Amino acid sequence: MLTLTCEDFLARISEFIDGDLDGAWRQAVSDHARDCPHCAVILDTTQRTIRLAGEAQLFALPPEVAERLHARLAAVLAPAAVEASAELAPASLMAPPPPPRPRGWLEGWNWPLAWAVLGAVLIIFGGVSWWQQARIRTLQGWLIDAHCAARYIAAGDMPVSHPRWCLLQPACVASGYGVMTAQGRFWPFNRVGSIRALLMLRASNRQQNFRITVRGEERGPILYVRSLRWAKAKGLISVRLRAPAPSPRLRQAVYMTATAP
């Protein structure tokens, strides 16, 4: 029969409590506990310690902690679930989406269409301007009113000597002006052109031979005047409407002369 010291007893107390000791040792530990009150207390309180530690109610998981745990796991599992369900999806789905890039003004254009539209606009613009250009005429001839022009055309004459006073007759002014070319064709001006011609005529001090150079756009029978000037006189007197304004230098010179002692 085994007889234990207190130290032997304490060395086996844990295994005794767990029921891991075989017959002889188990008996020896029981006997020692019965005979030694000190060790009996140790055995008892150790058992109670273990019982307290194993108390199922202790260290319970607070519900709010469990909630937070599940919420965090749900957050982790959520994108993973998408990933798992989209196993065949392209890699771009797996990666987090790139942040949206600010959209440039050139983005999203249908470039072929844009080029086509630009080309069409250029062609139309070019065509129109070519067509306009093609109708622009520069004519030389005599300024004459429509009323009297008919007379010269009928006579097959040029209005070289048509007088100023006739040109300014109210009936003639009202009929509008035009240019009669050397070929005997009369081009009536548009209304604005006629007014310009009248103003030019009034400002002029010529009496006859109102030869002009006119540039304008041909629209049907009417010539839309763009520029109108007296033709360079060939041997005839061409008078400036007004003397040019004296330059500051000239004025100074005149002043100096006038005020000189």
Next chain:
Amino acid sequence: MSRESAVPVGAPAGDDGDNALVAAIRAGERGRFQELVARHQRAVYRTALAILRSPEDAEDVTQETFLRALEHLDQFRGEARFSTWLTQICVNTSRMALRKRHPELWTSLDEPVTTDDGALPREAVEWREDPEQAYSRQEQEELLLNALAGLHPSYREVVVLRDIRQLSTEETAQALGLTVANVKTRLLRARLQLRDRLAARLHAAAAARDLASSAPASPKDDRPC
């Protein structure tokens, strides 16, 4: 000592359910991980709280444990029970938390534990009352946590897994990476130290209560062996 079984508290009796769930999760039903968590959350929290003492740290470690388990689920080979594997992760995570909080403790923890004589109980005083009856649940927890906090971490882990989680000696050994003999040795020291510390606290509490009620101090009935 009545020990119903070696099943850890809060875990299901059989492990088949766990293994089937793990297989389902691995097969793509990741949403069922929450079910697995629900089965083991109490046990993991209990372990972490007993090792770390602070409820905040225990919550962090519990979350971390399950996140790691989810991450490394394909490394679980089913050689051990799932609860044991989870416990292993929990203990490692708790150790890291402790290391972060008390780095000085860990230099000593890595050394072999040789405090044999100091581990033996010095006094044997009968407890006048059972803490389970005399104290509220919260007071009991506090008592136990304070007593556990005084234990060396390597002892604490053993007693937490074996007595608080009520794992078997073999499972404790597996979870801690120790031999069974090693677990038994540490468990003996741990239990006696825990008893000592608990006894000291119970006595202090009883004395304080006696003083408060102006009753004479309790007679000492410890006799040298």
